[in-house]
């Protein structure tokens with residue numbers, strides 16, 4: 563008897579069915595169905611590379627069982643924008659050199675989106691606290707913080723889509 567169960571994850575506005583055992587994490591499930599933009603780092607909640615939005619909240623997908631978020635709106639970094647219409651956070655990270663090797667970037671951009679949604683005019687403390695679960699080995703964080711501030715300013719000014 564199979565221990566797998568078919569569930570439907572709603573990812574970036576699309577229903578995506580998959581067959582997973584009960585212990586499959588959301589990180590593993592998303593990558594299994596093709597969302598390789600969700601990065602696998604520590605798999606224990608330390609690095610934030612795997613962060614996605616679940617009903618608007620940034621969560622570590624490696625600490626979330628896939629079946630527990632069936633029916634929730636899951637957003638990966640690819641759901642925020644694309645090459646033809648980057649989200650302001652994606653744009654400012656690209657323009658400002660806030661991504662170097664890029665491995666942490668999908669998770670940091672997701673965390674940044676959650677920060678700006680909660681704090682449209684974020685203080686430095688808001689940004690530091692909101693990114694405290696995301697590790698980056700390359701940037702030294704200064705350019706990351708600047709990119710989040712700039713994205714928030716763009717969004718406040720309504721210069722780009724939310």
Ligand code: FES
Nearest residue numbers: 603604605610624
């Ligand atoms: S892979 Fe999930 S927090 Fe590191």
Ligand code: FES
Nearest residue numbers: 662663698699700
């Ligand atoms: S850009 Fe390399 S780990 Fe963050």
